[in-house]
Amino acid sequence: MEFVAAVFRPLKDCFDRTYGYVMSCGDYIEAMGHEMNELKSKRDDIKRLVDGAERHSMEATSQVKWWLKCVADLEVAALRIEDDYRARQRLRPERSPGIMATYYLSKKADEMRAEAARIKEKGNFDKVADELVQIRVEEMPSVPVFGMEAQLQELNACVRDGGITGIYGMAGVGKTELLNKFNNEFLINSQDINVVIYIEVGRKFNQDDFQRIIGDRIGVPWEDNKLPKERGKVLFRVLSKMNFVLLLDDVWEPIKLQFLGIPVLKQNSMSKIVLTTRIEDVCDRMDVRRKLKMECLPLEPAWELFCEKVGEHLMRASEEIRDHAMALAMKCGGHPLALITVGRAMASRRDAKEWKHAITVLESAPWQLLGMDTEVLVPLQESYNYLPNDMIRLCLLYCSLFPEELSIPKDSIVGYCIGEGFTDDLFTMDEEFYFFKDWAKIASLQERGEDADHIRIHPMVRAMALWIASEFGKKETKWLVRAGVGLKEAPGADKWSDAERISFMGNHIVELYERPNCPLLKTLLLQSNPLSRICDGFFQFMPSLRVLDLSHTSLSELPSGISSLVELRYLDLYNTNIRSLPMELESLVKLRFLILSKVPLEMIPGGVICSLTMLQVLYMDHSYGDWTVGDSGSCVSFQELESLRRLQALDITIQSLETLEQLSRSYRLAVSTRNLLIKTCSSLTNLELTSANLWKNMSNLKRVWIARCSNLAEVIIDRIKETDDRIKHSRDKLQGRPIVDGEQHILPNLHDLILQGLPK
Template sequence: MGNIVSISLPSDPIFDCSCWGSLIQPPKYIRRLKKNLEALDHSFRELTALKADVLRKVEVAELQRSMKRLNQVQLWIEKVEKIENEVAEVKHGRVQEIQKLCCGAYCSKNYLSSYKYGKNVYKKLAEVDDLKNKGIFAEVAEETFPATLVRERPMEPTVGMEFVFYKVWSQLEDEQVGIIGLYGMGGVGKTTLLTQINNKLLHVDFDLVIWIVVSKDHNVETVQDKIGDKIGFSSNSWKQKQQSDKAEHICRLLSKKKFALLFDDIWEPIEITKLGVPIPNPHNKSKIIFTTRSEDVCGQMDAHKKIKVECLAWDKAWNLFQEKVGRETLGFHPDIQRLAQTVAKECGGLPLALITVGRAMACKKTTQEWNHAIHILKKSAHEFSGMEDKVFRLLKFSYDNLADEKVRSCFLYCALYPEDFFIFKDDLVYLWMCEAMLDEYGSVEEAKNKCYDIIGTLVAACLLEVNVDMVKMHDMIRDMALWLARDCSKENDSFLVHTSAQAAPDVKKWKTATRVSLVDNHIESIVETPKSTQLLTLLIQGSYISRSPLNMIVDGFFDYMHKLRVLDLSRNEKLTQLPSGVSNLIALQHLNLSRTGIRELSIELKALVRLKYLNLEYTNQLNFVPPELISNFHMLKVLKLFGCSSSDRILFGGERALIEEIEGLKHLEVFTLCIRSSYCFKKLFSYNIIVTSTQYLHLSDGKNYSSVLDISSLADMKHLRGLHIDEYPNLEELEIYWAGQDPNDPRNAMMRNQSRFCGLEYVDVCRCPNLKDLTWLVFASNLRILEVRDCSGMEKIIDLERFGRMAGAVKEQNAFAKLTDLHLDSLPRLRSIYGNALPFLHLNQILVYECPALKKLPLNSTSAERCNLIIRGQKEWWNGLEWEDEVSRSVFLPYFMLEFGEVLRTDFKETDLGQFSDHLLFFSARRKYILYKDL
């Protein structure tokens, strides 16, 4: 039949059907697996070594030659990094796959698995070999950027910022100024200004200009990465480096360049050296410019120059507003232009508000719409279109960034006062002290230090504006604060602010309020009793502009105010008595009755046993204080009687003089008073607590005829800050004399007391026609403000000739070293202020009016080196001044301002002072007295 071949197959399970596949198809991936793995190991080691060589060349080029790696090199490095991970995965399954091999590594127990693995090994081997071949680069890096690299930033046309721009630019041109801080409130245009600077740098020889927006929660590494992106360090490997390594890279590159680094919107100080940025200096000529809302940040950033970006002046603000509203709308109705000016003024010169409101009004073409806008902006600005989202929320960032809740509460407290209202710092001290905001501070001085620290924090954050001894809120900041108090405040801190009101608000609105403000009121009477059981603060100050009409508060008005801490009824000159029921104010700590028509203090006030502050200044009608009333205020720390016309009789009259009650107040720290007789003046110094606590003293002797006034006793009053000497018709000399000295040799007496009058800061002398000089002032080393008015016989302010041979020693005392303001008015015989020129390190203003004989000022060309001086006076007087040389005259010519003299002589009242800017707030040539209590 034919040969029959019999084949016997082994039954061993390891010889399964997969082996048949290997017999049919040559298994090169399986058969060469071990050799391919060995080849992959060898080739991969060469690739990693090559990568290390390339990276080293790249880093050398980047760090030492300020170059940037080529894109093809970066791509190759990224591919190598990718295949490193893939090869690692292949090696991970190596042992398992080799164990599957059989028949002398010719076959596999799992053919499909081994086949796929072997094929992957072969593929990776080919890829590694390919990368090795492509990793040979003639150049690995190129120049990072052109010789000059400044990217222009888009911006809208600016209005009104020309002056501040050139101010900044002049500092950029100063080689000694390397770091410039631009600070100001939110929305004032700091970023716009920085953008202008950036674009101007297009035409300046900087190698590199870097713009960095700093987020509020920045850290060093995120800022380093932003800088790295701008200078070519953008690879993942660079970003993964340690902070110190990044700093080294940045430093090596920037140290070889003239750079300008622009930081926008810094909230917290950045440590420049930790970033790796070289500090600008005259050698490298680099610059750092940054914007911030905090002046404090400028200091912590070691800014060589701090420049505040202010709100726009009215003419610039009006131009910006017109631009945003448009000519078509402004010309649509003849009254719109006038109404538009009122709307624009509500924005307070803040560019962001002007732009927001202007754009919102661009389509409003009826007078009714404009009148409605005025109403909304005055009463509840947050309801105006875009104001809350675009303005208030931006400003709120500054509020949120305040250190703690106490500072925030103090900030909101300032919003209780009207627009453009100047608040005296010392008034805030006493208010916050009695509001339990400064409870942890035992003494008035400690509370004052903390209060000034808080005020400084708010001023530095551009949330308050400072003017010498006063602060005020910008209109938009105040509107934002009221919005916060209304919508974001705690349930137990509700504000009801009804300033400049013609009538008291509905008593229903008082029910939940904790703080009510009717400051600058025009209210004639308050006839309803509010059930204000939670009320802590009640301010019913009269108007500063005109005599307040308030003449009556209904009896029982205070019946529900058991928690009230602060009551201010000041400046209500027609209010002659307090309502009955004042005894209900058992928690009251602060009572201000100054400038009221109060005729007598009610015996009900005895119930106010927690009172710490009582102000009776300028209560010209007050003629009776019940016995033992003042002594009942055991906790009283502040008592003010300055300008009280009946103070002599009240203090020293009666069976038990009031001054004896005051002497028993063990906690009294601040006392002000008016003395109108020589007898009372001498008796005053027998009361120790009066001597140690008196801060402001008014001396007047119009009914007597003393030719000499011995003020020696004042010299040792260390806390005496202000002295007002008024109406001494026959006074010829202010004498300094004390026991143990020869009264006939005033020179020796003066010389031995160079440390006296150490607390005296303010002196006002007026209506003393026979007084010839104020030579004793050379020893008032801390004098800041001096005003001399209506003294027709005054010949010299300081008469050095009175010291004879010791005049040289007196000159060495550097008189007026701390003087900031000098006001001379109606002194027809005045010939000299001081015998020679003085440095005047802090002098801000010299005001001279109707002093025709004064031909020389104590100034020379060096006097203005370290002061920001303004000289105000009449043109004829200025032209007649004699100078040490022409250089001195030319130095001070830019400081002279003529127009102030015209403004000063207008017939405004002393009660208008709070509405005037600069030093008009303190002084008026026509007012009858200086308001020392306000200083």
């Protein structure tokens, strides 16, 4: 009997269990739920203990973390079983699952109950948390950089002064590298510092991420259900009791540090805050006490860095390669990242022709050099994108049409933009230029040392602008720029066909003998060339041309066919040898800017000037001055000037007192006059700048020249002080003629009076 019992008892137990699984599924589900509830209650108790410990800068033990994870996994699995059971209960009897399905569900619930009991038993801990082991300083990647030791010393001096220290400068000059080196100094010497917190901020600043990083570094747990202000209070309480160093890299917008929980640094505080930014304005708006500008490298360190990346062996191998290498390094403008990138790109080039070609590429299509687009131009583009509007961005792109390192005059940028049609208002565009210049300075896109009316951009900023203008290198000839590169001939006409803007200024081009077909061309800049001839019909196939600059050339006449430029808005003939304007100019009815200063004009056909009804700016000082009042026959009359109703700025040459009086009577012309040259006027015996009748409308007059007026005997000037340096400069040229200070305030903007060529 014992043998039979031993055989059948396991079979009976198996049958009873199987029968129970099939017939009592609900009981097993209920038992599992009861056990899970007890487990979750214990889990909640342990979590409360952990949360309390974390508030005291402690961290849950590894066993507790593992146990909580097991409970969470078990909770999910139990919920699936309960959901499955409830779904079965909702089915009609005829659609209920079979016996085997019920069996397996009950079996799962029973196993889950047993596992919950086992996990609950393991939840008896002697301790739930340990003291947090805090890493005071996290090492940041850093490489040796030429010339940075002095900057690191300067940064340390700034930080010792207390308050917030700001490092600013253009992209790629080493701001982050300097901050990394400063961070790593605390690996060696940080006895007085509790924690160094390094945060990479970037363009998309996020308050939650900022506070989470700080909380992680000082042992404050993250709480999703709290607002940033509430979390800030917790961080503030902890940080106020610590000596901390907060390093913020790549800040684009001012951060409200106090709101986020960062204490204000008190006098003599051991705590320090250092930030890097491209935007100088960020430093000011965050109350930075000391600012440190990161400049590009001087010539010698720049050359050392370039040679290191290329390899000294290559520099010693060929004198010709070395010469080309120096030229290439110079074109990087001391920009560390550009020097590194170009140096690496050329490290395996052993043919001098490759080096010479690389110079041309860096001048005209820098993105073609290996790594330049991703390593140099893309980071700089972020600063370009930061500019506030399309007009400002376009002004920056226009700067790329000028040669490298050129100081670009305001009048050129303003004139070109009006010529392109971006605005019709001269005064608005003037203000826009200063707005642009301010933003270029703020975004570290402008070189230092320029006066208010000029701007200079770094060669790498220019390279970035050319890259953007060419649709990121996809359309290389969209902006065909070969400015100041020593060209003796213009590129072939076939390369002009897709261009929208062309600049060959500042070269050695003598003649243009091809007739290019440029249906899209809007701007053509040919100034500062010894250009003496342009073939007839040259402009025939440029229907969209709006800006044409032929200034500082040797042209003695304009080619026939210039009347084809029906869209032209800006024409600059400054300092050319042109003696006569062609009648064809009367067709340029959309012209806004006409610059004829320092042009030895002897004849202007009647009807040309009055046809240019859209003119806003007419500059003719040191130019044609033989204006006639009344009927002039075939030559231009003064009345043609008076017909220009849109004129806003006028520089004019006058050769008779009658014309001067006519100018003063015409309010529109008088108020537009900025510069006035009176020459060879024998009827001028005295110059009365206090005369209300003659000068009362010339409120914008800035400069007056008196040249070769043989009978001038006396000059009367309005309210001039003996200490005025500018007038003293002018008085030196009065050659003994008396000056009488007047009593009326007639010419508020006059700052130069120049007398030339007067007889002794």
